[in-house]
Amino acid sequence: MTDSPLRRSIGWYRMPILIIALLTSLVFYLPFLVVVTTSWTQTSFIIFPPEGFSLQSYTGVLTDQEWRDAFKVSLRVASVGTVIAVLLGTLGALALTRLRSRAARSWIRTLFIVPMAIPPVAYAVGLYSVSVQAELLQDNLALLMLGEALLAVPYVFVMVSSGLSQADPALRPVASTLGASWPLIVWRVDLPMIVGHMLAGAVFAFAVIFDEVVLSVFLTPIGVKTLPLQMLTASQEELSPQLTAASTLVSMLAVLLLGGYSLFSNRRTARARRLSRKAATA
Amino acid sequence: MSIALSIQDVHVTLGHFEVLKGVSLDAEPGTFVTLLGASGSGKTTLLNVIAGLQQLDRGHVLFDGQNVERRPPRKRKVGVVFQSYALFPHMSVGDNVAFPLRAARRPSVERRKVVQEMLELVDLAGMVNRAPASLSGGQRQRVALARALASDPGILLLDEPMAALDKQLRERMQVEIKRIQQQVGITTVAVTHDQAEAMTMSDQVAIMHEGTLVQVDSPENLYRRPVNEYVASFLGEANLFPADRGGPLALDAAGQATGTAVIRPEDLVVLAPDQLGDHWRVPGVVRLLSFQGSRFRLEVVTATGRSVVCSLPPHTDASALVPGSEVILGCGAPDRVHVIHRSDAGDALEVAA
Amino acid sequence: MAVNEAVATPAATRRPRRLADGSVAEKRWLLWPPLIFFLLTVAGPVVALIHQATSGEENAFVEALSSEVFVASVWRTLLLAAVVTAATVLVGTAYALAIAVGPVWVKALLMGGLLISLWTSVMVRTIGWMLLELPSGALFWMLEKLGLRSEPIELYQTTLGMYPAMIAVMLPFAVLPILAAVISFDREQLNAATVFGAGPLLTFGAVVLPTIRQAMISGGVLVFVMSLGFYVTPLLLGGPSNMTMSGIINAQLNTANRADVGAAMSLLLVGGTVAIYLVADRLFKVSERWG
Numbered sequence: 001m002t003d004s005p006l007r008r009s010i011g012w013y014r015m016p017i018l019i020i021a022l023l024t025s026l027v028f029y030l031p032f033l034v035v036v037t038t039s040w041t042q043t044s045f046i047i048f049p050p051e052g053f054s055l056q057s058y059t060g061v062l063t064d065q066e067w068r069d070a071f072k073v074s075l076r077v078a079s080v081g082t083v084i085a086v087l088l089g090t091l092g093a094l095a096l097t098r099l100r101s102r103a104a105r106s107w108i109r110t111l112f113i114v115p116m117a118i119p120p121v122a123y124a125v126g127l128y129s130v131s132v133q134a135e136l137l138q139d140n141l142a143l144l145m146l147g148e149a150l151l152a153v154p155y156v157f158v159m160v161s162s163g164l165s166q167a168d169p170a171l172r173p174v175a176s177t178l179g180a181s182w183p184l185i186v187w188r189v190d191l192p193m194i195v196g197h198m199l200a201g202a203v204f205a206f207a208v209i210f211d212e213v214v215l216s217v218f219l220t221p222i223g224v225k226t227l228p229l230q231m232l233t234a235s236q237e238e239l240s241p242q243l244t245a246a247s248t249l250v251s252m253l254a255v256l257l258l259g260g261y262s263l264f265s266n267r268r269t270a271r272a273r274r275l276s277r278k279a280a281t282a
Numbered sequence: 283m284s285i286a287l288s289i290q291d292v293h294v295t296l297g298h299f300e301v302l303k304g305v306s307l308d309a310e311p312g313t314f315v316t317l318l319g320a321s322g323s324g325k326t327t328l329l330n331v332i333a334g335l336q337q338l339d340r341g342h343v344l345f346d347g348q349n350v351e352r353r354p355p356r357k358r359k360v361g362v363v364f365q366s367y368a369l370f371p372h373m374s375v376g377d378n379v380a381f382p383l384r385a386a387r388r389p390s391v392e393r394r395k396v397v398q399e400m401l402e403l404v405d406l407a408g409m410v411n412r413a414p415a416s417l418s419g420g421q422r423q424r425v426a427l428a429r430a431l432a433s434d435p436g437i438l439l440l441d442e443p444m445a446a447l448d449k450q451l452r453e454r455m456q457v458e459i460k461r462i463q464q465q466v467g468i469t470t471v472a473v474t475h476d477q478a479e480a481m482t483m484s485d486q487v488a489i490m491h492e493g494t495l496v497q498v499d500s501p502e503n504l505y506r507r508p509v510n511e512y513v514a515s516f517l518g519e520a521n522l523f524p525a526d527r528g529g530p531l532a533l534d535a536a537g538q539a540t541g542t543a544v545i546r547p548e549d550l551v552v553l554a555p556d557q558l559g560d561h562w563r564v565p566g567v568v569r570l571l572s573f574q575g576s577r578f579r580l581e582v583v584t585a586t587g588r589s590v591v592c593s594l595p596p597h598t599d600a601s602a603l604v605p606g607s608e609v610i611l612g613c614g615a616p617d618r619v620h621v622i623h624r625s626d627a628g629d630a631l632e633v634a635a
Numbered sequence: 636m637a638v639n640e641a642v643a644t645p646a647a648t649r650r651p652r653r654l655a656d657g658s659v660a661e662k663r664w665l666l667w668p669p670l671i672f673f674l675l676t677v678a679g680p681v682v683a684l685i686h687q688a689t690s691g692e693e694n695a696f697v698e699a700l701s702s703e704v705f706v707a708s709v710w711r712t713l714l715l716a717a718v719v720t721a722a723t724v725l726v727g728t729a730y731a732l733a734i735a736v737g738p739v740w741v742k743a744l745l746m747g748g749l750l751i752s753l754w755t756s757v758m759v760r761t762i763g764w765m766l767l768e769l770p771s772g773a774l775f776w777m778l779e780k781l782g783l784r785s786e787p788i789e790l791y792q793t794t795l796g797m798y799p800a801m802i803a804v805m806l807p808f809a810v811l812p813i814l815a816a817v818i819s820f821d822r823e824q825l826n827a828a829t830v831f832g833a834g835p836l837l838t839f840g841a842v843v844l845p846t847i848r849q850a851m852i853s854g855g856v857l858v859f860v861m862s863l864g865f866y867v868t869p870l871l872l873g874g875p876s877n878m879t880m881s882g883i884i885n886a887q888l889n890t891a892n893r894a895d896v897g898a899a900m901s902l903l904l905v906g907g908t909v910a911i912y913l914v915a916d917r918l919f920k921v922s923e924r925w926g
Contacts, residue, residue: 005335005822005825005826005829006732006735006736006817006820006822006825006843007736008355008825008829009825009828009829009833009835009838009839009842009843010732010736010835010838010839010843011834011835011838012835013835013839014736017729017732017733017736018733018736018737018741020726020729020730020733021729021730021732021733021734021737021741021745022733022741022744022745024726024729024730024748024806025730025744025745025747025748027799027800027802027803027806028748028749028751028752028803028806029747029748029751030763030767030773031760031761031762031763031764031766031767031800031803032751032755032759032760032763033763034763034766034767034772034773035759035762035763035766038766046766048766048772048773048776049773049776084672087668088668088669088672089669091665091666091668091669092665092666092669094665095662095665095666095669098661098662098665099662106920106922106923108666109922109923110913110916110922111673112669113916113921113922114909114912114913114922116857116860116861117857117860117861117864117908117909117911117912118864118905118908118909119863119864119866119880119881119904119905119908120864120866120881121864121866121881121884121885121901121904122864122881122884122900122901122902122904122905122908123680123901123905125684125884125888125897125898125901126679126680126681126683126684126898126901126905127679127680127683128888129680129683129684129686129687129894129898130679130680130683132683132687133683133686146675146676147676149672149676150672150673150676150677153669182660182661183664186665207753207754210756211755211756211757211758213756213757213758213867214866214867214881217885228756228757228758231756231758231759231762232758232867235758235761235762235765235871236871239765239766243762244762244766247756247758247759247762247763250755250756250759251751251754251755251756251759254754254755254756255750255751255754255755258750258754259750259754333826333830334830335826335829335830355826355829355830356829356830356831356832356833356834357832358830359832360830361830361831362826362827362830362831364823364826364827365823366821366823368821368823368824368826368827370824370827370828370841370842370845372845373841381828381831381833381841382831382832384833384837384841385828385831385832385833385834385837386832429831433831433832
């Protein structure tokens, strides 16, 4: 439904705003369309507009051991990183609701958001320096996973705390006057309310980690590459349609998964809203 | 400047829902009209139609005889007090009140003068530089009222003006708003679902029900002579009994009823055994007796399960009226009994008051 | 029913009151795991960086700050971040408003673009920009089709070519908070402005802008801070003459083989960025918007 009070107040400059926004949306669509279209060319080099139509570069990518390995590495890193990030981000959001002092709350909040601001290259250099000191962390993906998890914590934290802020703040005291211990309250009162937000945070964190390239530049062991790193390497060599085919595949996968997820969760919230409205009018 | 408002056969549909189904209403210059109805009755939509914030599908809105339904809201010269007051939080009280003048590009000297006058009118002189957030609910409402009146509008619209106030403040502000309205002499349309508020403030009350105006009349007439059962039970407590031309019927003669008698609780009395005679009466069992300061409220259940409410003077000896005891109620003022004659459609509502 | 206090406060600043402080054990178990994790993953690298930076013979910090290439890259990065921030906040405001007031198809198109940008990787988008900007790339093809240009364009690996891509990458971070503010707008305030005779410009200046300003600042701060760490997009699209601080750091490690100077620069970059964020956070309460 279009917002009529806002539309009325905006008046004559609604048109310019719409035009600016539509033109701006081109910076989102154009690069993506170019990537997709160049991937189906019949030539062995990238050309725009594409010549003919073939899926040869797709079969090429899917059978290429290097691309497949990179995809698997990324899956592994993103899975482990997501689990860590969801766990810690959720704990942080829960802890935030249990602090009364304003100052403490504001510091905790800042602490959990600030990783978004950390410049990835400098952070990667730091993690790399750690691995130079500690042999245990060399030649494996542990540091990469930890580092990516840190970068993803803010997204989980933001989503889960927005979920908690919608919850009725009286539920927890009520549960505790009924004699529930705090672990039971977390398990039976808090978690059921935020499980949807945790899932959303997990999806977001996974996407962030899966796509992140800078840390892998510095932290992958020799011969191991994550998918974005493989793309970065390929983009600095001669551009081949395999690169755009791989890009298209991973984007399609992301759009399908994330789009599917948000459709699913939208339907769930819509149903919840309908139910609560019914309950309110009954 | 105060205008005559005329609304003629207004229809509004939102989505698939017909919110207003042909509403007509007239208000003389300087009168205070309240739209009273349950939520969802369309009263706020009607207010928005007058303000121009709601497009109408059919019908007319006239200010002093001139069609304004095509006039955009900012050109209508209406003053509105919104339900949330909608004070601009980042502006001072003075800037809020001056906003309509700023929008009309009036010189700042004039703005300052009007702000001063308006704040004096609402008893907030000296609060010019305060932030709205630092005011109490009642003060915010006064600021909203001052802002609504600042550009000397032709009509003042109040959308649930008391909704955000607590009960004690409500009663004070009702009187206050009425005083200001009379002092300014401005035509005013208010929306509320609170009947006491409507009765206190208005010259005319318009009862809305499901998108239509059921009755428009003075508060007293609405109470004494409701046009149907809905109005009768919506406004104050009412006991509804089957009736014919002669008045209320005995409960076992309901089959012969051609209408409904409305008997207010204060017109019912408890009959002593020697007073029975052949007057109309209702036997029943006491369910609850409560003392409410100015009266005893006696609730009686008849053999057919109907609940009847009766007001007794506060100095009554009520010791015999324990729950479960049998009583007989009669009508103490037969001339005040109002009978709603069933219309041809025969839409007698079965209302348990 | 004393709701009067809450009514006039805008929704964004209204927070549910926490009723009780948690027990000590509760706080310990909820708060310590993340804090320990932060300590390990943040303090560890920082200590390692300090160790690395002081391992050389000379003072690596002095060397870094006296390096003309590095100082130039600092200014370049700051300028770049400022330009990207200004552009994303301005365009992002229009974008968010358009989503709120546009017809359904415009809304769908704009949301779709935003989601594509959020869901696809920066790598993929940067590759897309490369293909657009190559001398005989997609952009040239389009301009040629429109009869606007006949010789290849020189955008690839120029400063001008770098900006649109970076703005596109950062735009969602500006649009999302502003959109949230626009959607939770108090409709009665807009109606009030209209009813009291305000035209579009006065309404925008007096009502719309003050309400979304906080969100614009929050989005802007985040975009600025994230832009300071830009690496991939400038590397691929800006070319060697547009090296950001991140690019220089990388070069110190991989080409110049001066790990100590690289570490010092990294410390300066992290420290500077986090300091800017913390100051902005104290000033504008950025984190409260997000968390």
